[in-house]
Amino acid sequence: xxxxxxxxxxxxxxxxxxxxxxxxxxxxxxxxxxxxxxxxxxxxxxxxxxxxxxxxxxxxxxxxxxxxxxxxxxxxxxxxxxxxxxxxxxxxxxxxxxxxxxxxxxxxxxxxxxxxxxxxxxxxxxxxxxxxxxxxxxxxxxxxxxxxxxxxxxxxxxxxxxxxxxxxxxxxxxxxxxxxxxxxxxxxxxxxxxxxxxxxxxxxxxxxxxxxxxxxxxxxxxxxxxxxxxxxxxxxxxxxxxxxxxxxxxxxxxxxxxxxxxxxxxxxxxxxxxxxxxxxxxxxxxxxxxxxxxxxxxxxxxxxxxxxxxxxxxxxxxxxxxxxxxxxxxxxxxxxxxxxxxxxxxxxxxxxxxxxxxxxxxxxxxxxxxxxxxxxxxxxxxxxxxxxxxxxxxxxxxxxxxxxxxxxxxxxxxxxxxxxxxxxxxxxxxxxxxxxxxxxxxxxxxxxxxxxxxxxxxxxxxxxxxxxxxxxxxxxxxxxxxxxxxxxxxxxxxxxxxxxxxxxxxxxxxxxxxxxxxxxxxxxxxxxxxxxxxxxxxxxxxxxxx
Amino acid sequence: xxxxxxxxxxxxxxxxxxxxxxxxxxxxxxxxxxxxxxxxxxxxxxxxxxxxxxxxxxxxxxxxxxxxxxxxxxxxxxxxxxxxxxxxxxxxxxxxxxxxxxxxxxxxxxxxxxxxxxxxxxxxxxxxxxxxxxxxxxxxxxxxxxxxxxxxxxxxxxxxxxxxxxxxxxxxxxxxxxxxxxxxxxxxxxxxxxxxxxxxxxxxxxxxxxxxxxxxxxxxxxxxxxxxxxxxxxxxxxxxxxxxxxxxxxxxxxxxxxxxxxxxxxxxxxxxxxxxxxxxxxxxxxxxxxxxxxxxxxxxxxxxxxxxxxxxxxxxxxxxxxxxxxxxxxxxxxx
Numbered sequence: 002x003x004x005x006x007x008x009x010x011x012x013x014x015x016x017x018x019x020x021x022x023x024x025x026x027x028x029x030x031x032x033x034x035x036x037x038x039x040x041x042x043x044x045x046x047x048x049x050x051x052x053x054x055x056x057x058x059x060x061x062x063x064x065x066x067x068x069x070x071x072x073x074x075x076x077x078x079x080x081x082x083x084x085x086x087x088x089x090x091x092x093x094x095x096x097x098x099x100x101x102x103x104x105x106x107x108x109x110x111x112x113x114x115x116x117x118x119x120x121x122x123x124x125x126x127x128x129x130x131x132x133x134x135x136x137x138x139x140x141x142x143x144x145x146x147x148x149x150x151x152x153x154x155x156x157x158x159x160x161x162x163x164x165x166x167x168x169x170x171x172x173x174x175x176x177x178x179x180x181x182x183x184x185x186x187x188x189x190x191x192x193x194x195x196x197x198x199x200x201x202x203x204x205x206x207x208x209x210x211x212x213x214x215x216x217x218x219x220x221x222x223x224x225x226x227x228x229x230x231x232x233x234x235x236x237x238x239x240x241x242x243x244x245x246x247x248x249x250x251x252x253x254x255x256x257x258x259x260x261x262x263x264x265x266x267x268x269x270x271x272x273x274x275x276x277x278x279x280x281x282x283x284x285x286x287x288x289x290x291x292x293x294x295x296x297x298x299x300x301x302x303x304x305x306x307x308x309x310x311x312x313x314x315x316x317x318x319x320x321x322x323x324x325x326x327x328x329x330x331x332x333x334x335x336x337x338x339x340x341x342x343x344x345x346x347x348x349x350x351x352x353x354x355x356x357x358x359x360x361x362x363x364x365x366x367x368x369x370x371x372x373x374x375x376x377x378x379x380x381x382x383x384x385x386x387x388x389x390x391x392x393x394x395x396x397x398x399x400x401x402x403x404x405x406x407x408x409x410x411x412x413x414x415x416x417x418x419x420x421x422x423x424x425x426x427x428x429x430x431x432x433x434x435x436x437x438x439x440x441x442x443x444x445x446x447x448x449x450x451x452x453x454x455x456x457x458x459x460x461x462x463x464x465x466x467x468x469x470x471x472x473x474x475x476x477x478x479x480x481x482x483x484x485x486x487x488x489x490x491x492x493x494x495x496x497x498x499x500x501x502x503x504x505x506x507x508x509x510x511x512x513x514x515x516x517x518x519x520x521x522x523x524x525x526x527x528x529x530x531x532x533x534x535x536x537x538x539x540x541x542x543x544x545x546x547x
Numbered sequence: 548x549x550x551x552x553x554x555x556x557x558x559x560x561x562x563x564x565x566x567x568x569x570x571x572x573x574x575x576x577x578x579x580x581x582x583x584x585x586x587x588x589x590x591x592x593x594x595x596x597x598x599x600x601x602x603x604x605x606x607x608x609x610x611x612x613x614x615x616x617x618x619x620x621x622x623x624x625x626x627x628x629x630x631x632x633x634x635x636x637x638x639x640x641x642x643x644x645x646x647x648x649x650x651x652x653x654x655x656x657x658x659x660x661x662x663x664x665x666x667x668x669x670x671x672x673x674x675x676x677x678x679x680x681x682x683x684x685x686x687x688x689x690x691x692x693x694x695x696x697x698x699x700x701x702x703x704x705x706x707x708x709x710x711x712x713x714x715x716x717x718x719x720x721x722x723x724x725x726x727x728x729x730x731x732x733x734x735x736x737x738x739x740x741x742x743x744x745x746x747x748x749x750x751x752x753x754x755x756x757x758x759x760x761x762x763x764x765x766x767x768x769x770x771x772x773x774x775x776x777x778x779x780x781x782x783x784x785x786x787x788x789x790x791x792x793x794x795x796x797x798x799x800x801x802x803x804x805x806x807x808x809x810x811x812x813x814x815x816x817x818x819x820x821x822x823x824x825x826x827x828x829x830x831x832x833x834x835x836x837x838x839x840x841x842x843x844x845x846x847x848x849x850x851x852x853x854x855x856x857x858x859x860x861x862x863x864x865x866x867x868x869x870x871x872x873x874x875x876x877x878x879x880x881x882x
Contacts, residue, residue: 070839071839071840073839073840074839074840077839077840077841078839097621098621098840098842100621100842101621101841101842101843101844101845102842103842103843168723169723170723170724170725171723171724171725171728173725173727178813178814178836179836179837179839179840180837180839180840207617207619207624208619208622209622216840217840220814220815222815222816222817222819222826223715223716223817225716225725225727225728227727227730227731227813227825227826228813228814228815229731229813230809230810230836234688234810237688237689238730238731241692241693241730242693243692243693243696243726243727243729243730244725244726244727244730245725245726246725246727247725247727520705
């Protein structure tokens with residue numbers, strides 16, 4: 002008996018020492034920093050980054066609970082003291098609900114956390130091929146989301162995509178049903194760049210005009226527009242097989258995660274650009290940051306310069322995301338004990354965390370904002386102030402001379418991304434497969450009037466620009482339907498790798514009267530088979546008795 | 548048969564109660580009365596709270612609160628015409644799917660299933676009731692929706708003459724027509740809610756069916772009834788009250804179902820009678836959607852919508868109560 006007890010004790014002791022030997026540092030780390038869990042809520046735009054960072058810092062014993070409930074909800078919860086920090090795309094009082102919005106009664110500040118592009122993820126295919134290289138100009142995009150353009154084969158979309166013969170499918174714009182910072186960023190851009198289209202839509206939807214920035218996207222019943230909640234919701238909706246023809250606005254990372262393409266958006270330099278980390282960094286060089294230290298809106302962004310940034314590498318719908326943090330004093334919810342956790346978390350994502358931004362689908366913060374952010378962290382009550390050596394952060398935007406390396410070294414867009422008859426075939430977002438184009442795309446870089454061996458291009462440049470006149474290089478006789486962009490009549494075949502015919506699976510259509518007759522016959526048969534046997538049996542039985 | 552010995556046992560007990568009841572009895576009775584009163588008090592408190600919060604919005608909107616379809620509380624334009632209709636439609640779809648399903652389940656479990664299978668089935672049904680609604684919602688959104696589109700298209704193609712099944716803007720002849728028109732609809736939300744309320748309805752029906760008196764069952768068999776004949780002539784008439792009560796309880800739950808509906812529907816603020824078509828709404832989903840982002844006026848408006856739902860649910864439950872009380876099986880099960 003005694004021996005057995007000693008054996009058990011020995012085994013337990015061995016196990017304990019073994020765990021200590023194996024894990025070693027974690028107990029020491031927790032001993033050094035007794036972290037109190039903190040929780041936050043808000044933006045789904047930056048949720049993917051925050052979740053990754055929160056899981057990264059778990060190894061240090063920090064617990065960050067984050068709920069992606071939308072920027073509007075994040076601001077409200079932060080204001081009413083339900084969460085320790087909020088995350089929002091826009092500051093308090095910037096959208097159409099400003100008058101009714103509750104602001105925190107305690108001292109708070111904005112801290113930039115990450116940059117990124119509001120991307121337009123879509124689900125579209127020509128025949129069986131998924132389209133991955135869609136290009137859209139600003140006004141086309143706004144017209145799509147305001148139900149002015151309702152079909153994918155609209156001439157305006159065709160003009161943006163001369164290499165694609167898009168089908169006559171209905172466009173399904175998928176918007177956010179909850180209060181969203183992504184909606185706010187998108188509507189800020191629309192209200193600023195295309196006010197007449199946006200206001201006309203708002204008026205049709207029964208909103209007050211001028212409509213301006215809104216967090217809740219107005220929808221008109223009876224249109225194809227579908228509203229879903231949260232970024233995950235809209236992205237998952239678009240990614241469904243049944244949602245061919247749908248397009249939505251989400252942060253770039255969602256498209257990466259779901260392996261779906263995003264639309265390249267035309268910038269002021271007439272290039273169609275994808276919201277990659279470098280193109281967002283370039284665009285945000287023109288963002289005006291509020292530098293008035295005493296101001297409540299210190300560090301908030303003014304993106305008007307970004308929308309009109311003339312650099313040809315610009316993605317125009319780029320923006321920064323912000324964390325709302327309590328500063329200077331404790332409030333009812335945020336006590337000094339939490340300051341250490343939130344502060345260390347902030348130090349982590351402002352410094353090391355930024356390295357991951359690119360691979361997550363975001364863009365790292367530039368040096369000036371990281372420095373300003375670190376200065377804001379100092380104001381969190383209870384923070385364990387650290388001196389951060391910025392060179393140790395390995396942030397891809399940092400350089401010794403103060404310029405933004407990521408933006409400086411951003412690759413120049415390819416010639417096929419310029420407005421014109423040639424369209425790149427390479428995929429975008431999370432969809433890397435190529436999409437064949439009728440004009441050869443980047444495979445033949447001599448971009449005009451290319452005709453191979455006299456066969457000609459099936460969709461020639463001039464007609465796609467809307468003029469409808471065949472150009473010199475194309476084969477005579479290939480008439481192009483202005484609506485579908487397909488060759489009608491004529492024998493002008495496609496180029497080497499270009500396919501102009503769109504295979505469409507059709508079910509056999511029956512003559513309506515025949516169909517009706519067949520339905521009636523089928524119903525009669527079914528009825529006869531189910532009701533018939535017992536009836537007949539009863540009749541026979543009854544007859545026999547009589 | 549069983550009641551005769553019970554009465555003989557009860558007779559001396561009744562005589563004993565003539566003595567003034569002792570301390571234990573008194574305490575027990577007081578505790579029970581308090582518990583009963585607490586339920587009533589809670590309901591009254593919930594109602595009063597909702598009403599006091601809602602009163603400012605109700606005053607702002609006036610009677611138009613019942614007739615306005617839009618929901619723009621910050622501009623003073625809001626009403627529950629659309630959301631309340633949507634709620635009733637979703638609950639209606641749910642009930643019309645859940646009741647036949649639950650009746651079948653309950654009859655099989657109580658009358659047909661072999662003893663061993665019965666226990667497993669009862670456990671499974673209880674498990675179904677215990678699955679959180681967000682799981683149903685996610686399943687409905689990510690899995691069911693894609694598979695229901697075909698059925699929805701078929702219904703709308705051949706039964707469009709029935710006004711509820713009409714889908715505006717659908718063209719079954721167009722091979723490129725988007726299928727999203729059949730998603731996020733009242734129908735799909737209703738189907739998911741049906742799966743959530745079916746176990747509740749089923750349990751109540753099963754209870755009612757299993758209480759059908761053994762003597763009458765044996766009597767039916769003795770008169771030469773088949774099993775189905777016995778079920779039809781004894782079990783179903785006896786369980787009618789339980790069936791109606793279960794249905795009403797399910798309806799009450801379906802009216803209030805939130806998160807599954809929230810995940811599936813695409814909210815629209817017009818009366819949308821086409822249940823197969825994209826776009827639906829419900830009061831509880833609206834509250835879940837807008838609660839976090841509302842200013843004081845909007846919050847009060849949401850409370851007013853909550854009051855409407857509260858009253859509707861109360862009416863349904865009272866109606867259910869009175870029907871159950873009037874029927875035979877209900878009286879038995881209440882006792």
